[in-house]
Each structure stands twice: as structure tokens, then as C-alpha cells.
Amino acid sequence: MEDRLRRLVEAYSPQNRARWLAEWKGQGGKVVGSLCSYVPEEVIEAAGMLSWRIPGVWQESIPRAKAYYPQDSCSFAMRVVELMLSGDLDALDFVVATDWSDDTRRLHDIWLNLGKAPAELLHVPHVDSELGYQAFAQEIARLADRLGEVAGVKITAEALRQSIATHNEMREMLGRLYELRKRPIPPVTGAEVVGITTAAMVMPKRAFTAELAVLLPYLAERKPPLPAGGPRLMVSSDKLDDPRYVELIEQLGCVVAMDDLDTGSRYFWQAVDTSSADPIYALAKRYVSRPACPRMYAWDRQVAQVVAWVKEFAIDGVVELPVMHSRPREGRVAFFRESLRKAGVPIMSFRREYHLANVGQLKTRIGAFVETLQK
Amino acid sequence: MNYLEKQLEICERRIKRVRENPEASGYASSALLYELERDLALAQMQAFREGRPIAACFYTSALPKAMGFEFVNTMMTADRCRWPAACLDAIREQGYPDDACDRTIVSVGMGLRNDIPRFSMILGSNFACDAEWVAFNALAYHTNVPVFQVDIPFDRNEDTLRYVTEQIREFIAFAEREVPGVHYDEAKLIELQELDRQALGYLHDMYELRKRVPCPIRGADAFRLPYFPSAFPDPHKGLEYYRLWRDEMAERAAKGGGAVADEKLRILWNVSGPYHTDCFTMLEKKGVAVPFFNYGIASRIFGALFGVYGDEKEYGRRLSPLEEEARLWLGNTWCGRGERWIESTLTVCRDLKLDAIVNFLQSGCTTTLGLAKVLADRAEAELGIPTLHLEGRQMDTIAIDTSQFNQKLEDFVDVLLLAKAG
Numbered sequence: 191m192e193d194r195l196r197r198l199v200e201a202y203s204p205q206n207r208a209r210w211l212a213e214w215k216g217q218g219g220k221v222v223g224s225l226c227s228y229v230p231e232e233v234i235e236a237a238g239m240l241s242w243r244i245p246g247v248w249q250e251s252i253p254r255a256k257a258y259y260p261q262d263s264c265s266f267a268m269r270v271v272e273l274m275l276s277g278d279l280d281a282l283d284f285v286v287a288t289d290w291s292d293d294t295r296r297l298h299d300i301w302l303n304l305g306k307a308p309a310e311l312l313h314v315p316h317v318d319s320e321l322g323y324q325a326f327a328q329e330i331a332r333l334a335d336r337l338g339e340v341a342g343v344k345i346t347a348e349a350l351r352q353s354i355a356t357h358n359e360m361r362e363m364l365g366r367l368y369e370l371r372k373r374p375i376p377p378v379t380g381a382e383v384v385g386i387t388t389a390a391m392v393m394p395k396r397a398f399t400a401e402l403a404v405l406l407p408y409l410a411e412r413k414p415p416l417p418a419g420g421p422r423l424m425v426s427s428d429k430l431d432d433p434r435y436v437e438l439i440e441q442l443g444c445v446v447a448m449d450d451l452d453t454g455s456r457y458f459w460q461a462v463d464t465s466s467a468d469p470i471y472a473l474a475k476r477y478v479s480r481p482a483c484p485r486m487y488a489w490d491r492q493v494a495q496v497v498a499w500v501k502e503f504a505i506d507g508v509v510e511l512p513v514m515h516s517r518p519r520e521g522r523v524a525f526f527r528e529s530l531r532k533a534g535v536p537i538m539s540f541r542r543e544y545h546l547a548n549v550g551q552l553k554t555r556i557g558a559f560v561e562t563l564q565k
Numbered sequence: 566m567n568y569l570e571k572q573l574e575i576c577e578r579r580i581k582r583v584r585e586n587p588e589a590s591g592y593a594s595s596a597l598l599y600e601l602e603r604d605l606a607l608a609q610m611q612a613f614r615e616g617r618p619i620a621a622c623f624y625t626s627a628l629p630k631a632m633g634f635e636f637v638n639t640m641m642t643a644d645r646c647r648w649p650a651a652c653l654d655a656i657r658e659q660g661y662p663d664d665a666c667d668r669t670i671v672s673v674g675m676g677l678r679n680d681i682p683r684f685s686m687i688l689g690s691n692f693a694c695d696a697e698w699v700a701f702n703a704l705a706y707h708t709n710v711p712v713f714q715v716d717i718p719f720d721r722n723e724d725t726l727r728y729v730t731e732q733i734r735e736f737i738a739f740a741e742r743e744v745p746g747v748h749y750d751e752a753k754l755i756e757l758q759e760l761d762r763q764a765l766g767y768l769h770d771m772y773e774l775r776k777r778v779p780c781p782i783r784g785a786d787a788f789r790l791p792y793f794p795s796a797f798p799d800p801h802k803g804l805e806y807y808r809l810w811r812d813e814m815a816e817r818a819a820k821g822g823g824a825v826a827d828e829k830l831r832i833l834w835n836v837s838g839p840y841h842t843d844c845f846t847m848l849e850k851k852g853v854a855v856p857f858f859n860y861g862i863a864s865r866i867f868g869a870l871f872g873v874y875g876d877e878k879e880y881g882r883r884l885s886p887l888e889e890e891a892r893l894w895l896g897n898t899w900c901g902r903g904e905r906w907i908e909s910t911l912t913v914c915r916d917l918k919l920d921a922i923v924n925f926l927q928s929g930c931t932t933t934l935g936l937a938k939v940l941a942d943r944a945e946a947e948l949g950i951p952t953l954h955l956e957g958r959q960m961d962t963i964a965i966d967t968s969q970f971n972q973k974l975e976d977f978v979d980v981l982l983l984a985k986a987g
Binding site: 442 | 659660661662664665691694695698699700702703706707714716718719724725728732735763793842896901902903904913926928929931932933935936938939942
């Protein structure tokens with residue numbers, strides 16, 4: 191079972207992630223590349239296609255991307271462009287982007303300019319409100335029409351409901367995984383959790399859910415892999431898809447017992463309401479009202495969510511890792527820091543590259559923070 | 566208050582200079598412009614002293630004024646700040662990155678330093694980019710005032726028009742609830758929109774005049790971005806300025822001469838400008854005209870692409886006053902798909918018969934940086950014109966070497982001139 195766990199944790203790694211895309215294509219299916227956790231994957235699956243999260247390259251050198259971006263541009267966006275230009279995404283049949291940030295919005299424009307698979311750009315409302323839900327429902331309906339053309343099907347309400355049920359099941363499974371993290375010494379590391387949640391973003395949902403369903407009972411009985419006694423941390427960031435970041439933190443004598451990540455908790459938290467008569471509206475409401483990324487206007491609600499999780503998961507401190515030059519989070523830094531401090535939550539913030547880099551500096555700074563938390 | 570006091574001093578000095586020597590300053594009407602800016606600074610100061618409501622806003626001025634607010638455009642205020650380095654120091658202390666768009670982070674720095682009066686509330690949006698709405702949120706936090714952010718989608722159709730209009734209604738209700746003494750006056754909005762509409766008509770005339778070869782305006786004048794008449798305490802006086810400005814330009818164009826002696830090249834300046842350096846004198850000496858400065862809303866307000874107030878073609882019908890505001894807010898080409906910005910740039914290049922583009926790579930300008938190569942490729946393919954990508958900062962003089970900046974520009978121009986000479 192340890193091998194099975196390891197395979198799931200490594201499903202998203204650079205050496206493995208393309209396998210899911212290739213297998214799906216090999217069976218005659220079509221694959222839609224998704225650039226954001228706000229893309230409603232349910233619609234993609236309802237069209238009979240695989241939703242596959244597009245990463246950036248996990249490397250320092252990005253010679254091709256530098257033709258498109260100056261150096262002080264979003265570290266994530268630059269590395270996605272590098273991957274786009276490498277040809278490794280040529281098998282995709284369609285790409286869906288959002289305006290999570292201006293930089294991710296421009297990924298759509300750059301992709302179109304390359305003349306590869308067609309793409310669509312969704313506007314995700316910055317406001318969590320009834321008006322916002324209705325506006326996003328219109329976007330989702332538009333996406334559904336477009337995806338239906340690509341797949342050669344009409345996406346029915348019934349197909350959407352079934353897809354929603356599948357995705358809610360995945361969310362429920364991940365919720366159970368996160369419940370294990372509440373134990374004083376979790377049986378799963380924070381790094382392993384990032385590996386598992388990112389696996390969900392590239393695997394067929396049913397296959398992922400089935401695999402996690404097999405592993406959960408094993409994990410519930412598993413001997414905790416990390417030693418007892420260290421502080422419990424929450425990692426807060428965006429586009430953090432490399433478990434080695436979290437592994438680095440946990441090697442400093444702590445456990446990452448919860449996260450505030452769009453590649454983690456924010457990806458699956460909050461199910462779609464299946465009682466709604468309109469599945470598209472239900473999807474819109476879920477995606478806009480789920481625990482928010484810093485790109486949403488209401489920073490106070492984001493802080494409130496983090497504070498709630500701090501309490502729920504008995505967190506001793508928050509490590510915030512803003513991606514370099516990712517402006518929504520960078521602009522929120524002072525508000526986030528001071529608001530958490532006022533709430534009595536210790537926090538440190540350190541700008542990071544998208545890919546694992548500046549390891550020495552990270553260890554020094556986070557290590558010092560961990561020491562302050564040690565009881 | 567530091568900013569307003571400084572602004573008064575600068576305006577008075579400029580008024581005196583222009584009145585003493587109108588020709589040297591380019592436009593005699595500039596004296597009126599500086600009077601208007603002085604009047605605006607005085608009005609803002611007075612509102613603060615008297616405890617009257619002041620709204621910090623993004624681009625719009627007619628709506629807040631129609632509600633009884635005194636109006637401050639924080640970004641345009643930051644453009645005019647004379648101590649950006651101190652503002653950047655202030656934001657660094659808070660942990661903000663200092664390589665984001667200058668005008669947005671300087672606006673936050675001004676708030677941190679109390680350089681500007683404390684507002685009653687802030688009206689923000691993603692009208693242009695992330696950096697702006699983030700700056701509004703940060704400013705609201707540091708100055709402890711309520712903020713209302715409008716979400717602007719990027720398609721222009723009846724659904725999105727309705728969506729933004731409904732949010733405007735929500736803003737009105739919010740402001741009337743949070744700020745004592747403000748109340749939405751639709752008749753006032755209609756009156757102010759009509760004055761702004763006429764001013765935009767003059768801008769459209771000036772856009773047409775700029776099509777002339779040689780170009781009747783100087784490069785530095787292409788960066789003149791006055792507030793709409795509705796922003797000023799006397800909006801009729803504001804409209805008068807626009808008329809005089811148009812008339813002066815028309816008079817120059819009628820005489821047949823250009824602002825640049827012996828015009829050899831015409832270039833487009835894109836995105837933003839280096840406010841701390843004068844590269845236009847060098848360009849003029851080489852016979853290079855800069856007929857247009859293109860930024861997010863420019864092609865709309867100059868009438869190159871769609872109209873603003875009163876236009877019935879865009880939606881196939883007449884819009885209500887609040888819908889007119891929504892149309893303006895939906896009109897920034899930086900918001901949305903890159904095609905909008907690229908199309909606006911190429912349209913202006915075609916209209917004004919431009920030979921090249923200087924694409925200013927403003928540090929932190931997230932909405933345009935990722936489009937730089939795409940834009941250059943399209944300009945080359947569709948118009949056969951080259952693009953110079955010029956890294957720069959609007960206000961930070963430490964990060965960018967001015968002499969290198971000017972040298973790159975000069976080298977680009979020299980190559981163009983050689984190519985043109987055959």
C-alpha cells in the first residue's frame with residue numbers, strides 16, 4: 191500500500207503527469223488543458239473529455255519564455271509559457287484559462303498566438319454575490335457550448351448533474367483525507383497531501399476517487415511518518431504544485447497540517463449544491479463562493495477563512511509563500527499579515543519562485559520561524 | 566495634504582509661465598488647463614477642511630460628482646506626485662513589492678504618508694488591471710475607509726452591460742448608506758455626462774487632426790491626459806479648455822506645419838511613459854513625431870474605436886445614464902482578452918500612418934507585458950512596422966538607467982531613419 195500511495199503522490203510529477211493525458215488520448219478521448227482552479231472541471235467531464243491541469247516547468251531556465259516576458263513577471267506564468275513553447279502541450283485539444291490574474295489572462299492570448307489548439311478565456315467575477323453567481327453562470331454556459339462543439343456533443347443538464355456528482359464524490363474523499371490531518375500527529379505528511387490533491391487535477395476523476403477510496407482506510411491506520419512534537423503549520427500560497435516545497439518545510443521539525451492553496455484545500459473545499467434546479471447556476475455559485483484566492487476582492491473573507499482553518503486544524507503558525515510577481519497576493523501581503531497577527535496567528539511571508547528554488551534562504555527563514563513556534 | 570499644497574504651487578508657477586510666454590509652452594490654452602488643475606486641488610483641499618465627502622475613484626468622475634462627492638482620481642494623482650521615491654520607501658516598509666506598476670504603488674505610498682486627504686470612501690475596480698484594484702484595496706486598508714469594488718467583465722454585450730449597471734446601483738446604495746450627505750442625482754449625472762460627451766467630441770477632432778502629415782502636436786503633448794470636465798469644480802470651464810485645445814491644434818494643422826521641424830518618422834508610444842526623463846526633445850531633433858500615446862482607454866475616448874456617451878451604434882440603442890457609465894467602465898482595452906489591446910494599437914497605427922511602435926515595458930504592468938511579443942509579431946505581420954520593447958519605469962529613477970533608456974530609443978530611431986532613407 192505504501193507503493194500505491196507513493197504512485198498516487200507522484201501522479202502529477204513531471205515524469206508522470208503526461209501519462210494520464212496520453213492514456214486518455216490513446217483511448218480516443220479528447221483532453222482539455224485547464225489553467226486554473228476556477229475552471230469548472232465538471233463541464234469538461236460532462237462533455238466526455240479529460241480535464242488536465244497545465245503546470246509550469248519546474249526549472250530555473252526558461253529561455254523560450256523570456257522572449258515573451260521580462261524578468262520581473264509572474265514566475266508561474268513565465269514557466270507555463272515555457273511549457274507551451276516546448277511542444278509538450280501539443281496533444282491538448284482545447285485550453286481553458288481564466289483571469290485569475292492579468293498574467294494568467296495573458297496565457298490565453300499567448301496560447302492563441304501560437305496557433306495550437308483553440309482556447310477559451312473565462313471571466314471569474316471578483317465579487318462573491320448573487321450578481322456574481324449569475325454572471326459566472328453565463329460564462330459557464332458559454333464554455334459549455336464551446337466544449338460541446340469541441341467534443342461533438344450537446345452537454346445536457348443530466349450529464350452535468352452526473353459530472354457534478356462525480357466531482358462532489360472526489361471532494362468528499364479529499365475532505366476525509368484532510369480530516370486525518372486534524373490528528374495531533376497526522377498519518378500523512380503535508381507534502382503527500384499536495385501530491386494527492388494535484389493528482390486529482392490530472393487523473394480521470396473516477397479513477398482518482400477510486401484510488402483514494404482504497405488508500406484512505408490504510409492511511410487511517412498508518413504509522414505517522416513525521417515525528418511528534420513539532421509545531422503545526424499552515425502553508426498559504428497559490429500555484430504551489432511541487433510537494434518538495436512542503437517537504438522542505440516539514441524537514442525543519444514541523445508538520446504542515448493544513449493548507450490554504452488553490453492546489454489543495456481551495457481546489458476541493460465546498461461541494462456543488464445538487465438540490466439546485468439549474469446545475470450551471472449551482473456550479474457558478476460553488477466556484478465563486480468557495481474559499482477564495484487573493485484575486486477575489488473581499489480580502490477580509492479570505493482572512494476569516496484562514497483563521498477558521500487555523501482553529502479547526504489547531505494550527506500554530508502560517509507560512510505564506512507569495513509567488514514572485516504574482517500581483518494579487520503580493521498586493522494583499524500587508525493586509526493578510528496584520529489581520530492574522532490581530533487574530534493572534536503567528537505568520538511569516540517569503541516570496542518564492544514558482545519552481546523550487548532559493549532552498550537555502552527558505553530553510554533559513556522558515557527554520558527561524560519554526561523555532562519561534564516551538565513549545 | 567502635501568500633494569495638494571505642492572500641486573497648487575506647481576500650477577500657479579505654470580500658469581505664470583504660460584501666460585508670460587505662450588509659444589514656448591506649446592499651447593496657450595495650457596494656462597487654462599493649469600488653472601483647472603489648480604481649482605481642482607483647491608476644491609479637494611476645501612472639501613477636506615470642511616468635512617465634505619471625498620471619493621477616491623478610478624477613471625470615472627461624473628458619477629461621484631453627481632452624488633455630491635468631491636472627486637480624487639488616485640492614479641492620476643500619483644502621476645503628478647513629486648516625491649515617488651519616498652512613497653516607494655513607504656510601501657517597501659509594509660512589505661509590498663517595489664517593482665509593481667509605479668502609479669499604483671505610489672498611490673498607496675501617498676496614502677501611507679498622508680500626502681492626500683483622507684477619503685470618505687473608495688470606488689475601485691479591475692477597470693484597467695490587477696494592480697489598480699489591489700491598490701484600491703490596500704489604500705482602503707491603510708487609510709481605514711470603506712471601499713466598494715466593481716467587477717468589470719471583459720465582453721461588451723447586453724448581459725455584461727446589465728451586470729455592471731446593477732453593480733453601479735449597488736455602489737450608489739452603498740455610498741448613500743455609508744457616507745452621510747451623499748445622494749445620487751440623475752439630472753446632475755446627465756448634465757455632467759453631456760459636458761464630458763462634448764469634451765470627448767473635441768478629443769475625437771484632435772484624433773482626426775493627428776492623422777495629418779506632418780503631425781500638429783509635439784511628442785510630450787501626446788501624453789497630455791486631462792481629467793474629464795466633470796472632474797473640475799467648474800465643468801463648463803473644463804469643457805472650454807478642451808475646445809480651446811482643439812482649436813489651437815486645428816489652427817496649427819491648418820497652417821500646414823508640423824510640431825516637429827522636417828518630420829521624417831511617426832511613431833506610436835504605447836502603454837505608459839518615463840515621466841522622469843525627457844526623451845521627446847531628442848526625438849524632435851531627429852524629426853520624429855509622436856502623434857499618439859496609446860493606453861488602455863485611449864482608443865475609446867479619442868473615438869478611434871467606439872464612442873462613449875451618446876453613441877447608439879455600439880448597443881444598437883440609446884443607453885440610460887447609468888448604462889452610459891457602465892459602457893465607459895467596460896471600455897478599457899486592457900481589461901479582457903489581449904485582442905482588444907492589440908486591435909486598438911493596430912487601428913491607431915493604421916489611422917495615423919505610423920512607422921513604428923515604442924512599446925514601453927513598464928515594470929509590473931501585468932496587463933501589457935505578456936502581450937508585448939504578440940503585439941510586435943502582429944504589427945510586423947499586418948502592418949509591416951517594427952516595435953521597440955523599451956523597459957522602463959514611470960517614476961522610479963533608481964531602478965532604470967535613464968541614459969541607457971534614451972540611448973536604446975535613439976538607436977532604434979537611427980536604424981529606422983537609415984532604413985527609410987533606403
